[in-house]
Amino acid sequence: MSFKEIKNKFSKYSLPTYTRVGPLFVKGKGSWLWDIDGKLYLDLFPGWGVSVLGHSHPKIAKVIGDQAKRLVHLPNNLFFKEQALLSEKISDLSFPSKVFFANSGAEAVESAIKFSRLFGAKKRHEIITMKNSFHGRTFGALSATGQKKYKDPFRPILPGFREASFNDFNDFVKKVTSKTVAVMLELIQGEGGVNIASKTYIKNIRDYCCKRSILFIVDEVQTGMGRTGKLFCYQDYKIIPDIMLLSKGLGAGFPISAMVVKREIADIIKPGMHASTFGGSPLATKVSYEVFNVIKRDKLLQNVKLKGDYLYKRLLELKLKFSFIKDVRVSGLMAGMELKLDSYPVFLKCLEQKLIVNSTQRNVLRIMPALNVTRKELDKGLAILENVFGGLKY
Numbered sequence: 076m077s078f079k080e081i082k083n084k085f086s087k088y089s090l091p092t093y094t095r096v097g098p099l100f101v102k103g104k105g106s107w108l109w110d111i112d113g114k115l116y117l118d119l120f121p122g123w124g125v126s127v128l129g130h131s132h133p134k135i136a137k138v139i140g141d142q143a144k145r146l147v148h149l150p151n152n153l154f155f156k157e158q159a160l161l162s163e164k165i166s167d168l169s170f171p172s173k174v175f176f177a178n179s180g181a182e183a184v185e186s187a188i189k190f191s192r193l194f195g196a197k198k199r200h201e202i203i204t205m206k207n208s209f210h211g212r213t214f215g216a217l218s219a220t221g222q223k224k225y226k227d228p229f230r231p232i233l234p235g236f237r238e239a240s241f242n243d244f245n246d247f248v249k250k251v252t253s254k255t256v257a258v259m260l261e262l263i264q265g266e267g268g269v270n271i272a273s274k275t276y277i278k279n280i281r282d283y284c285c286k287r288s289i290l291f292i293v294d295e296v297q298t299g300m301g302r303t304g305k306l307f308c309y310q311d312y313k314i315i316p317d318i319m320l321l322s323k324g325l326g327a328g329f330p331i332s333a334m335v336v337k338r339e340i341a342d343i344i345k346p347g348m349h350a351s352t353f354g355g356s357p358l359a360t361k362v363s364y365e366v367f368n369v370i371k372r373d374k375l376l377q378n379v380k381l382k383g384d385y386l387y388k389r390l391l392e393l394k395l396k397f398s399f400i401k402d403v404r405v406s407g408l409m410a411g412m413e414l415k416l417d418s419y420p421v422f423l424k425c426l427e428q429k430l431i432v433n434s435t436q437r438n439v440l441r442i443m444p445a446l447n448v449t450r451k452e453l454d455k456g457l458a459i460l461e462n463v464f465g466g467l468k469y
């Protein structure tokens with residue numbers, strides 16, 4: 076079947092929720108993708124931050140195959156060891172907690188919204204979220220997202236969310252009312268343009284929440300699983316959240332998400348109050364367990380630190396060279412370059428030159444490579460980026 080025929084099928088049969096570009100991809104390995112003509116593309120944004128081990132990691136491929144032969148799915152009213160082991164691992168590696176599994180980031184966010192309602196015990200229900208945040212597309216997650224453009228077509232949205240300015244503790248305090256039950260935020264806003272929360276801001280919010288019994292929820296769907304050089308980004312802030320949300324890298328490409336709740340409060344949720352048919356299946360949890368193993372065995376957190384520092388240094392050099400680069404923001408292997416021009420055409424030009432990066436917020440280029448990216452791969456990507464930048468009119 077030709078590429079043209081496949082494109083036609085997309086336009087005829089797929090709901091037009093996405094703008095698709097580029098060639099027809101058929102294979103991936105590590106940071107590389109092959110198109111139908113055998114051309115190689117360097118992917119420095121694999122799976123939108125999902126494929127933390129790169130494409131088709133051999134250990135993940137093997138564990139998927141082995142587990143699929145043994146046991147793929149069981150409902151959550153039965154016992155199976157894979158989920159128990161993963162819950163224990165997440166708790167051991169983060170904070171004493173109990174875990175609920177779902178399949179996507181938005182579902183983890185929904186779970187946290189429901190948990191907050193329970194915690195508020197019908198007396199408090201408001202959740203403070205941040206301007207420019209992104210928490211997903213389901214109704215609760217959308218209502219929590221601090222961006223008009225995503226919400227406007229779907230109003231009226233869910234009530235009970237108050238938006239505060241990111242990195243502004245005074246504004247956060249202003250938004251607290253007697254009904255506030257939780258605050259939910261990304262420590263680094265990803266889709267919002269790689270905006271990094273300051274340490275004092277987060278410490279201030281954490282302290283404030285402790286004093287007033289307000290839940291502190293960190294959405295680590297994008298920052299978790301080693302992305303910023305710690306296994307979980309909150310560990311860089313020397314605080315412990317009440318709830319942490321994980322997805323994307325948790326399954327390194329296999330769909331899984333988790334709501335991780337501090338043990339002291341976890342048991343307020345009772346059987347039947349929340350559920351997910353597919354959540355935490357033997358296959359998904361076995362794969363995720365292996366993701367943690369690979370991150371540890373291959374010392375990927377060290378790689379993130381080393382390669383992240385290198386990437387930061389090189390992006391700063393580009394900033395000195397090209398006056399249209401307004402700002403460079405990097406934490407581990409999560410990088411954003413704010414441009415004084417539209418970043419979408421830059422993304423397209425990179426794609427033409429066989430480099431995959433991402434454009435967000437119309438003026439930010441995002442780079443989030445696999446955690447095992449090599450220096451050679453970064454150099455290659457940066458050379459293409461420099462070449463594209465050199466050809467831009469500004």
Ligand SMILES: Cc1ncc(COP(=O)(O)O)c(C=O)c1O
Binds near residue numbers: 296
């Ligand atoms: C921080 C954050 N939370 C939640 C989501 C929603 O995840 P999903 O698309 O898997 O529902 C995303 C997706 O990009 C995200 O970046």
